[in-house]
Amino acid sequence: MIELSNVGKAYGKIEVIKSISLSIAKGEFVVLVGPSGSGKSTLLRMIAGLEGITSGDCSIAGKRVNNLPPKERGLAMVFQNYALYPHMTVFDNLAFALRVQGLSKNEIKERVARVSAIVQLDQYLDRKPSQLSGGQRQRVAMARAMVRDTGLFLFDEPLSNLDAKLRGQMRVEIRKLHDNLGATSIYVTHDQTEAMTLADRIVVLDKGNIEQVGTPHELYEDPRTRFVAGFLGSPSMNFIDGDIGNLQANEAYGVRPENIKLSPTGEDDLKIMSRLELIEYLGSSALCHCNFHGQNIVAQLPPAEASALQAGGDVELYIARDTAMKFNGNQRLAA
Numbered sequence: 364m365i366e367l368s369n370v371g372k373a374y375g376k377i378e379v380i381k382s383i384s385l386s387i388a389k390g391e392f393v394v395l396v397g398p399s400g401s402g403k404s405t406l407l408r409m410i411a412g413l414e415g416i417t418s419g420d421c422s423i424a425g426k427r428v429n430n431l432p433p434k435e436r437g438l439a440m441v442f443q444n445y446a447l448y449p450h451m452t453v454f455d456n457l458a459f460a461l462r463v464q465g466l467s468k469n470e471i472k473e474r475v476a477r478v479s480a481i482v483q484l485d486q487y488l489d490r491k492p493s494q495l496s497g498g499q500r501q502r503v504a505m506a507r508a509m510v511r512d513t514g515l516f517l518f519d520e521p522l523s524n525l526d527a528k529l530r531g532q533m534r535v536e537i538r539k540l541h542d543n544l545g546a547t548s549i550y551v552t553h554d555q556t557e558a559m560t561l562a563d564r565i566v567v568l569d570k571g572n573i574e575q576v577g578t579p580h581e582l583y584e585d586p587r588t589r590f591v592a593g594f595l596g597s598p599s600m601n602f603i604d605g606d607i608g609n610l611q612a613n614e615a616y617g618v619r620p621e622n623i624k625l626s627p628t629g630e631d632d633l634k635i636m637s638r639l640e641l642i643e644y645l646g647s648s649a650l651c652h653c654n655f656h657g658q659n660i661v662a663q664l665p666p667a668e669a670s671a672l673q674a675g676g677d678v679e680l681y682i683a684r685d686t687a688m689k690f691n692g693n694q695r696l697a698a
């Protein structure tokens with residue numbers, strides 16, 4: 364559906380996208396994730412036609428689109444901030460593009476009903492934008508892009524201004540809509556939870572390069588670099604160096620918080636004597652923030668185990684060696 368070959372973008376001498384190649388199949392939900400400034404939005408806007416392409420080729424549905432204006436690319440872009448028509452009701456804001464397309468009244472009503480239910484605004488169709496909260500306005504904006512049903516959606520952080528609960532609900536609804544329409548979607552976020560839960564495949568970007576591409580499971584279980592290992596997973600992976608195991612200079616262990624235990628797991632554990640500084644209760648688990656020679660180590664424990672501990676005391680941590688990854692600099696080493 365989308366083919367990027369050696370696509371690059373430079374502003375003057377500064378290369379913000381460096382020769383990226385990526386194929387996206389019809390029906391896929393691909394999430395571009397990375398820290399601020401990694402080039403996610405720029406890459407998405409290049410696909411949309413809102414930014415020029417400095418080098419390489421971008422094709423959509425088999426057609427090279429490098430020089431095609433956004434309108435002619437057959438896609439809908441869902442932004443975080445998307446202007447609404449202030450004098451029109453929510454219904455008319457949503458129906459506007461469909462009327463221009465010449466759809467029948469019934470078809471328009473049906474599509475508006477479906478999409479407004481997804482964004483939980485079906486009660487507000489008669490209101491004007493000025494009578495809505497900020498989050499509601501944002502959802503109208505999203506719905507307005509989605510109602511067009513172009514088969515290809517580009518999302519740029521559409522949920523970032525919403526509260527956590529609504530964000531969780533809308534995430535599920537976006538994924539359902541994608542599945543129901545058989546659409547192809549590319550979704551930009553810096554939120555690793557959104558990436559893990561929404562994506563068929565995640566593309567991790569750093570400094571304008573692709574660090575790794577894979578399913579959420581592959582990237583979590585088998586990250587190729589320390590950057591990817593540290594970026595995906597919440598709470599994030601601990602990196603521990605110094606006098607443990609048989610680490611060489613420049614090497615570190617990577618240990619997920621859920622793999623740290625308070626009692627031995629076998630013969631060959633990594634053992635860490637640390638100082639417990641703080642316990643954070645999350646309800647279904649507790650995060651124990653421990654200090655090992657100045658390094659913060661987070662262990663995720665069942666609340667009952669954590670409640671037996673005292674902040675300020677020493678605590679011995681055990682890590683099964685086969686759950687620990689090893690890194691040299693940014694590179695993952697073989698186990």
Ligand SMILES: Nc1ncnc2c1ncn2[C@@H]1O[C@H](COP(=O)(O)OP(=O)(O)OP(=O)(O)O)[C@@H](O)[C@H]1O
Pocket residue numbers: 374377379397398399400401402403404405406553
């Ligand atoms: N018009 C411009 N001129 C020069 N540099 C730019 C321009 N637009 C963006 N950049 C730079 O390109 C890089 C990538 O920006 P981009 O917005 O794609 O990052 P991002 O990963 O989407 O970040 P964020 O999560 O903060 O939105 C940044 O370093 C940014 O400063």
